[in-house]
Amino acid sequence: MIPALRLIREDGVSDRYGLAGDEVLAARAGEGRSPATLRLYTYRSHAALVGRFQTVEHELHLDYCRSQGIAVNRRPTGGGAIIMGEQQLGVALCIPGQRDATYGNARSLMSRFSAGLVSALQHYGIGAAFTRKNDLEVGGRKIAGLGIHRTKSGGILFHASLLVDLDVPLMLRVLNTPFEKISDKEIRNVSDRITTLNREHGSAVEMDAVREVLADGFRSAWGAEIESGDFSAGELTAIDALIHDRYATTEWLFRQSKVTDADGFARVKSAGGLLGARVATAGKQLKAVYLEGDFFSSSGAIAALEGSLRWHSTAGPEIRSTLEAVYARYAADLASVPIEALQEVILRAIAAAAEDADASDPYGCFVEPGREEVAVAAAVGSHPKSNIQYPQSSGGRQEEVAVAVAVGRKG
Template identity: 30%
Template structure:
């Protein structure tokens, strides 16, 4: 498979025979930020910030350009944002953007940060696989994208066996009731990302994984990256008549309650995993029989019952699970030009191998007893 991860930032010829770099960033829920600049001797020059944002006082635009001028092009997004913030006059107000948004835009101009449109996207529809293989694939495909051997990809899960998938740092004994697991024939699996446990039966939830290069979230805070990466999902749900939103850090909710949760993992090779499980039609009695959902975990959710936290998409949409997944796939494909693809034989073989050596072993499962 030939993979491509990004396109170079466009260069605009200048009168002196050099070139200007151009970057754009649409702030999630905010405004468009645009920057044009040059790099001379490794430093920013002739900086011009623009966009449809609001800024008071008006003169602060000059201050932002001045703050960026002569900065090293090797600075991180955090350092660029700090310089912009330090250069703002006291009392300046930024509407629809931030110093961090300016930093992302600058990094995009330098091709050190990328946008959705910079990548050729692939979409893998659901196919039934053992839960352990699904978890192993998350590691394998994230590595493949980080290494540039696979294009950024959205993959929908499917499975048959009842399972509990626990977070990378969770304790098995604290999260799972062994008697309930045995009674219901549940497979317990540990994933590579953090976050909480998921109870999964065939057809009871919708799970998808995004495998992306970390350049897509360069300069975006860890917390903000969740909503940024799931904006397409919110649009798909809106299309189905559901207004959903993020509850920090990683819960997805509607005005009727929580409907899902997200988790992430960043790898050293530049790949990143972002995956989400959303409730569709969960058997709440069985869930509380299998998971140890304690009062402390529920205390900050404003509810005393685990059952009240399960607010299935089936009830809110009246649609079949397959119809909801289809709507999600259509919105993603329309937004980002994603082409349908499939898992390669090599990727599946590697995932199955890792089940044998890692994800199916007691050493991995009980790494936090």
């Protein structure tokens, strides 16, 4: 299907440049103006990226980001907020697609895109599997976030963020989570739900080596020749224009969805012990569920339960069906957690969230490691809901070019 892929390697890119680059490559691939490209890159530490439709104030601690020089931006792909930096590898596969192609192959495309990552992880002896909406998991713990964006031209952007390593305390400070404090317990809680390549491999691996293994993984999964390359002058010009028009604007960063974010908490007593559930919802969808209590179960089983309910309908029958599927996989691990009690506590938490739908400070989509970006202290504007100041479009194209090149691209 794709005979050859251009491979672009980059490190330390800015948020604007990183995001605009992916979108330009996909759009131009759809137009037949750019070759199919695999971009393997890192952002400058650190950057927080929200999903396309998320409300940035709900997902991130903006004041903390500002105080630490952590860039904030919005991806073209969906899903939850993520933190990116030099230890999270951005993977962007940009292919032509077709303007008249259906969405019908989206699911199989995601599976095939994931195959390149799965193949690479196998190289390190790590067995990963694609689950639900945007997760690649190892033993129920998320190791990569995935997303697809189809551009107007029909070009397809497959984006993934592979966690080679992760600063969990930093992530907890950046993302708006239900955890009340940054303690060892909370850090362990997160570590039970997400993992990294280094952790699974048992030792630190070099980012450059990971990149080459990934390129091999995509070569194997796609049967495509890999040819090293770089952006063309035309692509860089288009990236600059898109930074100016979108990724450097407060309009893009602070856009609002009409879907209401909310959060809720409930606790029930069950035969297995006290069971608590915290949920973050977006309209009628569960963004995230966090389970707690004094029951006995494996962390992998609890992570699998939570992962299976990310970006899931809030409807009771559908939740029950999903719970039953996880219980079938982890029957022994979940023996002390009655499914009826679990369903009840989740539904109560959802009901509490519905009552709290007008809450002014809902949680974000917390356990969603993902992408990245970097702060760019250029022309700044402030948002009325935050003290944070972010770049906004200045209209100065040449100035923006300088920012993109000098700040966005290392070296």
